[in-house]
Amino acid sequence: MMKLGSAKVLGMAALVGALLTAGCGDDGMGKETATAPTTEPTTSTGTATGTDSETSTDTPTTSDTEGGASMCNPKIQDCPEGQKCVAYDSMAMNYWDANKCVEEPMNGGAVGDPCNINMGESVFSGLDNCSKGTICLNFDFATGQGGTCTAYCGESNVCGDGELCLESANEGVLPVCLKSCDPLLQDCEDMQGCYGDASFGGFICFTPDPGDNPGDDNSPCEYTNACLAGFSCQAAETVEGCMGAMGCCTPFCSVSGGDADCAPSEDCVPFFADPPPGTDDVGVCVIPA
Template identity: 45%
Template sequence: MRSLQLWSVSVAVVAFGACGDKSGMMTATGASGQTGDTPDSEGDDTEVPEDTTGPGATSTPDETEGSTSPTSGPANPTSTSDGETSTSAGFIVPPDGGISGQCDPRVQDCPEGQKCTAVAPAEGEPWGVNTCVEIKGDGAVGDPCDVEDGKYTGVDNCALGNICLLTDDEGQDGVCVEFCDTNDACPDTPTANCVVYNDGSLPICLGACDPLVQDCPEGQGCYNSAGDLFVCFKEPTMAGEGEPGDECQYINQCQKGGFCAATTAVANCPPMSAGCCTPFCPVSGGNGPCQAGEECTPFFEMGMAPPSYEDVGVCVIPA
């Protein structure tokens, strides 16, 4: 499956990730929506979108399918030497939600019979540009879907305004996901979060969730995203991948319940790795799930946690 990158030059911080080739990745460099975005994916990897916050976070989108890179957080920010981390899919927030010279998936400004969607700019790359494609189906949000000729072609059986994400590496067995509107809202999925991945080409609506409860559908985990959001995305499928202390490049490369943190934030994390997985933890519950040398540290700075997320913590080496 692919991986999502949280803030990357590609969906990059530690982005969402999945196993498989990079074709399913999202990258996140920023998210424009705060009430609704995740990529999706293949098990989608996103090298995507979005800055993410949290102690020991790396900066970063997979595709939504995808992978994300570690993100940087206010409590214990970390980044690569150039201030970014890269993943196969990254979330990037453009100034106006669109990419110059292309169609805009938020407004669906293509000719009749076509829809604006995200596609790969070149073979072997994840989503990165928007273009008009023929509408070949009427799949509503949540309906099963497939993508023709590979997961990044944009040619799917989802309706106007939707895109097929969370597929396998061949673009099969996905789910129709709604593009955000120009107000970063999700008209058909009002309880979702709008998140923006892959150079702004993937402004998508992903299910909101609680990282301590892990209340996402089967096969998905609750991962951090841009704008202090948590969204559901495909978890890794490789056996033994993404356990606490394992190396990670994408946010969703960690098993559900895990966070892809910067190398310096996780005990025994190889210094040359992009990041390492570490558990989310309830601050009120002490250091139970943490490795020796780590503490359950609040994910948000004091007074900055959104309602109902005040107890969310992550196991990291104290700053």
């Protein structure tokens, strides 16, 4: 399942933990582990660089909550008055893994407004200058700058036109509305890639973060967004030449176009076993089962 986060700064222990989690089928924003395809392949995601952006909104700087279990539900925003429910990293693993209540910023940004992260210990601190019911995403993972205020799905999982609700992203911690896209066209904004996962039945735009890896064909990966635009993170045993990693990046491909973009031992396999409307031709290069 989809997990979004950052590939940067992950030590070996964190990497192994992330991979084991994703391998069990977890999904989320920030970090993602590769899962071997059965009837369909799966993907993972990392971070990319964005552009700095200034806003006039204030950013909260403190939180009284402790790490660990989630304290609130971001879809219904059930925190006390003056606070908002946010996703954050409670385990220092470089991805959003829990929810907590933080002070709501004064004059917080609305959906679509530019935003920045008050990093604290990491860009996954949960502290930003977006209004209640939104979260700052698609920022530069190195600086926490240049993001966009993004809506949580809400209790009914309804998003705007051209968006998908990632209800189960990061094990339900990050249920956000993100722009849908076509991985064959890679029609997202600059500095974003188009990534997919069976957990929400479609493809969404998110900032890549390959960390110290190149993020292209055969590059090691552990998150959905750990590959650059045009590539998908798949389990190591399904990617030709993937050695010493839990997963590797492999190209998206056109099912109708054949295997020309794939390695000799790989086929262009449909990304979804039961493709949602409009995704029939989207495939990924993997070693067939």
